Each structure stands twice: as C-alpha cells, then as structure tokens.
Amino acid sequence: MTIQPNHLPTAELQAIDAAHHLHPFTDTKALNAKGARVIVRAEGVHLWDSDGNRILDAMSGLWCTNIGYGREELAEVAADQMRRLPYYNTFFQTTHPPVLALAERLAELAPGDLNHAFFCGSGSEANDTNLRLVRHYWASQGKPGKTVVIARKNGYHGSTVGAASLGGMKPMHAQGGLPIPGIRHIDQPYWYGEGGDESPEAFGLARARALEAAIEEIGEDKVAAFIAEPVQGAGGVIIPPDTYWPEIQRICDAHEILLIADEVISGFGRLGTWFGSQYYGIRPDLMTLAKGLSSGYLPIGAVMVSDRVAGGLIEDGGEFFHGYTYSGHPVACAVALENLRILEEEGVVERVREDVAPYLAERWRELGDHPLVGEARIVGMMGALELTPDKASRARFAAEEGTVGLRCRERCFANGLVMRHVRDSMIIAPPLVISHGGIDRLIELARKSLDDTLAGLRADGLMVAA
C-alpha cells in the first residue's frame, strides 16, 4: 500500500476500505454493500471525489473547516513546527512556545474572564475534562457533594464515555450502558418539533425553567454544572427561542452552579461573533472548544476556564490527575494560532456578521416556500430545513423517521452538494468564507435536491403524514 493510493480505481479503493476500515457512526454492512464515497482533495468550499466530481461542501467537513480548504499558510506553519519541535508533552513542568502563545491568544479572544486554557485532542476529550474538572473544583471548594451535571436531551457533546453521557442522544445511550451516573437530562428548546401551540417565546421560557426545576429537585448542593450548546448542532440545528438563554443565565446566577457552554461548533465565527456566548449574551464559567479552533486542519480541543474556577483549583485543588499525551500538541497549537491569525487579519468574523450570514439567511429562507419544507430556520452560518408531508400542521412522515432525510441527502450528493440529514431535517454549516456566488449555487442545488426528493416521494407514495 502506497501512502497516497489515489491512482487506484474507485472500486479498488472502496474494496480496501470495506475490508479494513470501520467508519464512525456508520452501519458498516449497509455501507459496504454500496461502497464509500472517496474524497481525494479539496479547495476553498469544494471537495473532489475519486471520480473527479466536484461537490460543494455546505457542512464545512464536520462543522469545522471555517476558513475553507487549501490554505497554504497552515501547511507551511505545520511543516515548520514539525521540523522545529514536532512533539513534546506539557506534563512534567514543561511548556513550549506554541502552546503558551495559543493559551494567551484564546484568553484574549474568549469573553469575560475565561483566561485559562486546558488543551485536549478533541471536543469529546474537552467535555470529559469538563466533567472531571467541575467535580474536582467543587470538591476543592469543600463541596464534594456537588457532582451532578445537568445536560439536555438531544444535545451532542462527543462520543467518549463521558461526553456521550453528557450528550442526550438516545441511540448512543442505548449502546454500551450509557449514560454514566450523575448526569441528568432535561428537555430541549426545540420549538418546531415540540412546541405545539405555544408561542416560541413562551416555549423557550418553559424549557429554560426546566433547568430550575431540575436543580430544585436534585438539590442545589448536589448540582455541579449545566452544560449546553448555544445552538444544538448535531441535534438538528435547534435554534433556541430568544427567551431561552437569558432565562438560563438568570437561573445559573440565582443558583450556585457552573455554566458550561459547549462552543465546539458555535466558536470561531459561526454565528458572526467569535463565540456563541457573545451572540446570546451569556457568561459561561467554562467553554468547550474544538473543530473551528484549527479549522479542522489538525485535531485539537480546549476547555477555557474562568479566573474564579481556575483560581479556586490552583489555590485549593493540588494536582489535577488528568491530561492527555497530546494536550497542547505543538504542531496542532501552531496551526490553530495561524488559523486564528487568518480569521482575525482577514476580518472573517465581521464579514460573516455584516455580509455573509445575512445574505445566506435571506437566500436560505426562500427555501421555506418549497412544498416539502415546513420551516427554514437559520442563525449565523447554521441552517436547517424541516421536511414535512404537510406544511400547515408541521406533520411528520408516516415512513420511519430519517427515511426522507436520507433520501434527500442522497439527492444532494448526486447533485454535487453536501447537506447532512438529522432525522427528517436537512442541515448546513458552510465554510465562513463562502462567497455570494457560492451561496447562490448552494441554494440552487438545495432547491433542485428538494425537487428531486419530492418527485421521488410522490412516485413512491411517501408524501404521507404519520
């Protein structure tokens, strides 16, 4: 096997993949029956597969290639850092220039007094860090009983045992005996799916107050923290009503619990602010980072910790028995720093706020008039289309949940567009650097894919409400 077997025919690449590669979040039997799509290169907002097809990547890989593909500067910085110091650990009272520079830069960028960074290799590892860190923090403050973390149904916080337990994904919990003890899940602020006849505002308040009810039921002396994504990503781009976050912040202020904002998707410009916490005006005590931190060019995650929490830990916590071989990996840190430099010097975040996101929103909402679309919602550079057999009633399909979404995703791929499906909704999170022309193309391909999906559903008698 050569390092880059690009010259092999697609069928041969697929056969090797099927024989030896177990994919994440995949039904391998179903995949192997048809063969994996082989992506061989990327540039800007486009991917190319092994048959030479160009595909518009409206998901930024997995919500991560914020600055787009093919930035030479990141490759240069990585090569340079690999030659200088490819690896050293940060365990035994050692540090190195890339890690301390990145920690300082993140402290400058992060809101409030989130001035301390703990590095990891991924978002999952960062959330496992959160779980251990908040419990250790409260123990160090003489409150070892404060251990429960409240999270949300249909939240996504990663796939390690701790992170998957914090997440509220039922299919994940059903495999392997999750969640671990000490985690409580409350209902999500998903108005389209669960709001019924309530106004979004009233529904948002009610769902926020579920946090207060849970704290009171469990006992404030037993609750360590609440963790949530500013906007649920993998759960289906669930944008909370405007009333939700202010009420959550009020509840966190009124009770002695820590607020953890999982900013793995909403960080680094996706909402037109550096962090989603700024967009929603919340003041987290801890913040989870990954994905856009390096624009996905190398794996890296981090937890940002407030002065108060870090101060307590430093003063009273002794040694924190936690860390990863790749905590603060020098090459990943150098690449993340370069990514942040590009985001800042090219004004990417402001451009998203003032130009790209408003244009995308205007065009995305046009899809709301399509007969298959019950709602076209969007915030910043994250959008969802709820597919429905009956717009007026927001009905679900009679077919098994996800059937229609999967069909639509297949149509998108065939038309040269990556949109992901979550149940029977379609979601996008394009690179922040997409042009107006790119957005026009995205909408054109999305509409064509919706048309194709609708025609197929009609032909197969699937435009039927549950």
Ligand SMILES: *Cc1c(COP(=O)(O)O)cnc(C)c1O
């Ligand atoms: C992707 C994601 C994670 C997990 O990150 P990994 O790098 O895949 O471990 C955690 N939280 C959120 C909100 C995510 O979207």
